[in-house]
Amino acid sequence: MTDRKQKLLEAMAVVGLGTHPQSLINGELVDGTGSEVQLVDPFTEEVLFTYADAGNALAANACDAARQAQTAWAKGISAAARGQVMQDIGRAVLEKVEPLATIxxxxxxxPIRDCRIEVTKVAEMFAYYAGWADKLHGEVIPVPSGHLNYTLREPLGVVFQITPWNAPIFTAGWQIAPAIATGNGVVIKPSELTPLTTVALVKIAESVGLPVGLVNVLCGLGPTSGQAAIAHSAVRKVVFVGSPETGKRVAVAAAEALKPVVLELGGKSANIVFEDANLEHACLGAQAAIFSGAGQSCVAGSRLLVHKSVHAELVGMLSKGMNNIKLGDPLDDATEVGPISNARQFAHVRDMVMNAKNAGASVLTRSDTKPQGYFVPPTILDGLSNTATAAQTEIFGPVVTAIPFEDEADAIALANATNFGLAGAVWTADVGRAHRMADAVRAGTFWINSYKAIHVSSPFGGSLNSGFGRSSGTDALMEYTSAKSVWLDSAPTPRIAFGYVS
Known part of the structure; x- marks a missing residue:
């Protein structure tokens, strides 16, 4: 057994996992019954585990368990008590930062330094939504008929959540916390390639009071385990985070069962730099926008739009700066950029770079030897138009396409000339221009002289091929509840209205 796998098994034991990936159904770790799935270390390319896809029967058991536990969670205890359990979960997660980050x-x-931050953010998510658990107030509506009309916010029941491989535990917390704060049960299916920390998170939650069975984790494949959960009668809503292609299939499956969806999909976000910007700050922002996380982020600033007068200067600064980025072992505290998460994505990113080069791009990259594993070095594609495949297709790697623009109108046109609408940013000293760009660029999140700042309290989501619905802030509370309108006739002699009241 390698040292890395030994470290992994030790960390798994600390957070309540077994010796291999298993689903968590009604509080029990259970082996699947389906086809084999391999978990591979992207740094060494070692096969760490082979496990069985959960399968249809476990998906049904998970949904049944969530349905049974949800009623008691929503009606059997007070909202304040739900909030207290969630506070306890947040504190328990903070006690397990190191093993969770190691896994x-x-x-x-x-990089483990990024993982530590993300685990602490998960604790923050539970604390934030814990505060909302007893504050889901309805409204009193002044209808003209003399009735007392008020609304209630009610949980949906059981929701099915599908999360991706690029930020497993972060996305799990992002989705689970608002769902249970509003009284729902959850079945969650993390990516089959990165399931361990999601199971660990729920095990930790159960250890401090989360009712057993309220949140169940399916370890397995989308076309089998995922499809079975979507079709189950207990599931009232489907939430998916991932690629547009898979999102479309999820939406179709949910539509066939007449179930609403929230889709948080990809992006091709424009990071816009004007000639009056502080170029040093803009360069650092561009690095963070595309190279952090090896570019495997839906909000990555993968299109760097730069005013033509400073385009060459900024590209030169970015090219020089990326040579100082530390690539290496994700377990090394000094590592800033790790490998691509899996072999399939690694091949996709390399193919996209090669195709861009063949299409005439000037490829600027590091000259040093890459580390072992699925590494793609930070890369700039210069000399392509905004209509090029590399500028329109989500690469999902540390690869940025640098494109010059003429003026403000041109920058807006280029930024919006995409099928995505997730995020964007502008770097400028002109306050008026900054607000004009924020208003004009189609994006669910837009930064001014910044990039990639997100927080659980702020709504997040996109439009077009970036999906729809919102998955954080108070908007998420609305996604996980439905409004009930209650009418009380207060007249001494009730008037039975036939149709619309007046």
Missing amino acids: EAIIAGK
Whole structure:
């Protein structure tokens, strides 16, 4: 057994996992019954585990368990008590930062310093939504008929959540916390490639009071385990985070069952730099926008739009700066960029770079030898138009396409000339221009002289091929509840209205 796998197994034991990936159904770790799935260390390319897809029967058991536990969670205890359990979960997660970060770093290939931050953010998510658990107030509506009309916010029941491989535990917390704060049960299916920290998170939650069975984790494949959960009668809503292609299939499956969806999909976000910007700050922002997380982020600033007068200067600064980025072992505290998370994505990113080069791009990259594993070095594609495949297709790697623009109108046109609408940013000293760009660029999140700042309290989501619905802030509370309108006739002699009241 390698040292890395030994470290992984030790970390798994600390957070309540077994010796291999298993689903968590009604509080029990259970082996699947389906086809084999391999978990590979993206740094060493070692096969760490082979496990069985959960399968249809476990998916049904998970949904049944969530349905049974949800009623008691929503009606059997007070909202304040739900909030207290969630506060306890947040504190328990903070006590397990190191083992959770170690698992994430090995399985997902993320630098461990990033993983530690993401685990602490998960604790913050539970604390934030804990505060909302007893504050879901309805409204009293002044209808003209003399009735007392008020609304209630009610939980949906059981929701099915599908999360991706690029930020497993972060996305799990992002989705689970608002769902249970509003009284729902959850069945969650993390990516089959990175399931461990999601199971660990729920095990930790159960250890401090989360009712057994309220949140169940399916370890397995989308076309089998995922499809079975979507079709189950207990599931009232489907939430998916991932690629547009898979999102479309999820939406179709949910539509066939007449179930609403929230889709948080990809992006091709424009990071816009004007000639009056502080170029040093803009360069650092551009690095963070595309190279952090090895570019495996839906909000990555993968299109760098730069005013023509400073385009060459900024590209030169970015090219020089990326040579100082530390690539290496995700378990090394000094590592800033780790490998691509899996072999399939690694091949996709390399193919996209090669195709861009063949299409005439000037490829600027590091000259040093890459580390072992699925590494793609930070890369700039210069000399392509905004209509090029590399400028329109989500690469999902540390690869940025640098494109010059003429003026403000041109920058807006280029930024919006995409099928995505997730995020964007502008770097400028002109306050008026900054607000004009924020208003004009189609994006669910837009930064001014910044990039990639997100927080659980702020709504997040996109439009077009970036999906729809919102998955954080108070908007998420609305996604996980439905409004009930209650009418009380207060007249001494009730008037039975036939149709619309007046």
